[in-house]
Amino acid sequence: MATQPHTTVAIALLGALLALAASPALASYRMPPAKSYMHRPPPAKKMSESKVEHVVLLSIDGLHSGDLTWWLANRPMSALAKLAMSGVVYPQAFVKGITDSFPGVLALLTGGSSKSHGVYYDDSYSRDLWCPGTPCNGSKPTGPPGCELVLDESLDYNLSDPNGGRTGINGDSINPANLPLDKDCKPVYPHQLLTANTIFEVAKSAGLRTAWTDKHPAYDLVQGPSGMGVDQLYTPEINTDYMGLDYTHVAEQIPKYDALHAEAISSWALGFDYQGNPQSGWGVPAIFGGNFQTVSVVAKLYSPVAYEADGMTPAASMLTALEEVDGFVGRIAAYVDVAGRTPNTAFIVTAKHGNAPRKASDLQLLPDTLVPNALKAAGVMPAQVTQDTVSLIWLEDASQIAAAVKALEANATALGIAEVIYGPALLEFAGDPATSPTAPHIVTRVIPGVVYVGNPAKHSKAGDHGGLNDDDNHVALLVSKSGQKPMTVTDRVETRQVAPTVLKLLGLDHTKLTACMTEGCDPLPGLSY
Incomplete structure (x- = not known):
């Protein structure tokens, strides 16, 4: 029938x-x-078997x-x-x-790395934006620029709502008050x-x-x-x-x-x-x-x-x-x-x-205070250090790059660092910090298995991503x-x-x-x- x-x-x-x-x-x-x-x-339209629509x-x-x-x-x-x-x-x-979720998805959608699309992490830094809530004098923000960019659930209107406080469609659940500001005191999405x-x-x-x-x-x-x-x-x-x-x-x-x-x-x-x-x-x-x-x-x-x-x-x-x-x-x-x-x-x-890591015996949880403290002990002031299975370092003073590298390399093993990447090597996958307002000055490759956490004694994390090692970046593709x-x-x-x-x-x-x-x-x- x-x-x-x-x-x-x-x-x-x-x-x-x-x-x-x-x-x-x-x-x-x-x-x-x-x-x-x-x-x-x-x-579906009538078409040849081979045509993808x-x-x-x-x-x-x-x-x-x-x-x-x-x-x-x-x-x-x-x-x-x-x-x-x-x-x-x-x-x-x-x-x-860098293998954070943001550059990870943008690789699929833009065809480029952070070097081209300018986004490094869901927690990063901008040298030319102002933090949310900065007072405005007319149409200009007060104080100097420089702001941590936190692009996660903290942008939502309401975390008690599964859609973030609105419909969850086309970014309507982002509260503009939680966004950084540009030079005209306008929120930056x-x-x-x-x-x-x-x-x-x-x-x-x-x-x-x-x-x-x-x-x-x-x-x-x-x-x-x-x-x-x-x-x-x-x-x-x-x-x-x-x-x-x-x-x-x-x-x-x-x-x-x-x-x-x-x-x-x-x-x-x-x-x-x-x-x-x-x-x-x-x-x-x-x-x-x-x-x-x-x-x-x-x-x-x-x-x-x-x-x-x-x-x-x-x-x-x-x-x-x-x-x-x-x-x-x-x-x-x-x-x-x-x-x-x-x-x-x-x-x-x-x-x-x-x-990373996939092998539980390789896991080494380290305090996320180690790298910032090593820099400060050498007289280097970081503006922002973002860490998971990587360290992304933005400095307050770019002239201190050499001093920062020296401090990190001198204590590399204790800090969980396998390689300190800066200068021309960094430009292979990141923008030039001299011209890009969001590019970090230094990125580290960690010793395989290292994950930076708040308190290793209490933390329940067995792995994470963001880094440059095989378990971070060697992914499925079909x-x-x-x-x-x-x-x-x-x-x-x-x-x-x-x-x-x-x-x-x-x-x-x-x-x-x-x-x-x-x-x-x-x-x-x-x-x-």
Whole structure:
């Protein structure tokens, strides 16, 4: 018996979701409203099998290259393994430079490193901005410039609201009173810090739709310098304290947060808004996606350990995390298939960063006072020191760089430092502090396993990211599309090559990416474009 279009969609959705019901997060997953399925998704256009019209970009934050290799070998029926059957795996993919979440996501979206896009960390420093709350004399801030840039949950209106105090859409949950000020006493939003455009902005200039979901309203950053790159930016607050939720410190809680992202991305795959409501004139975005935090959060928890003693095999907690996220990926792929767009949709699965160390026996927690105190003892005054598995150092006086380097190198082992990077070596992945107001003067590579924390005796952290070592920057990368010959490309590639790859897959001009033109980056090899 023939079925009506909306009934066909509903039946197909039911079958796809039943196939994914083994996911432990299913019970916490909020499905888009039932009314959504009574509306047929906008029909896919008739086109050749090889033409890509949509790219789903997913960052499984914290997913190492080795994690993906293990998963594909040991879970051949998984969603990621299914994508790999028509995809290219890049086991030698690296993040260039600093591996905080902000430069990590911007590598994927701009095609460049901090050297080109000007953003270094979610906690950094600017020499030409004033701190939030600085009094204004008319239209001018009082006092000298120089301000710590904290771009996290502290920007929100209300942490007791899971959306940050407003809707959580397009940065509306950012309280302007919490933003730094420019020379005209106007608040500076995260996207205004970028000095390079994004794939979203290139797509928008071609008349295409875009959508993204991430972990803080501060991810207004991904809008690009125009502030208008993403049509629908959904940023539920991961650090909310709503009803006692603790997404980032309890392994069992974080999949509930990731389910919000999976719901939004799945809804976009059907041509709806992030809540599953039909949108007039919208359709499926050309570029859409977001991040998942479960793997990263589990890797950073001190107990239970995330990896077995070899530092390669997932322990029970990490295995559960991988199962959760694989289920979300499978769900999104199922929605794409239900919408009839699998032949014309490419998936890119990667990670903004890894987490270090993977081997618990390598962990060395050090007080985050060590490096600042060593500098001060040498008569060097830091304006800001940002630390996790790295130290980024901004000095009050740039003429003290040599003295700072001498002090750090003289006490390197005790300070957890393997290499002090400054001068020409720093310019490989960072801007010139003589001309860039946000560029640090010094960056350190830590001894593998070192993580700086507030109090090592009480801290529960088992790892973090931001640094320059293999566990920080050697990440997963898989590109899948219909008709692609499955293969493994062992050449070294960088995650910033994802940006021109997205545009080339869509038939757009990747040379319009200013960061790519500055640093030089080719689309990923091995793909049939």
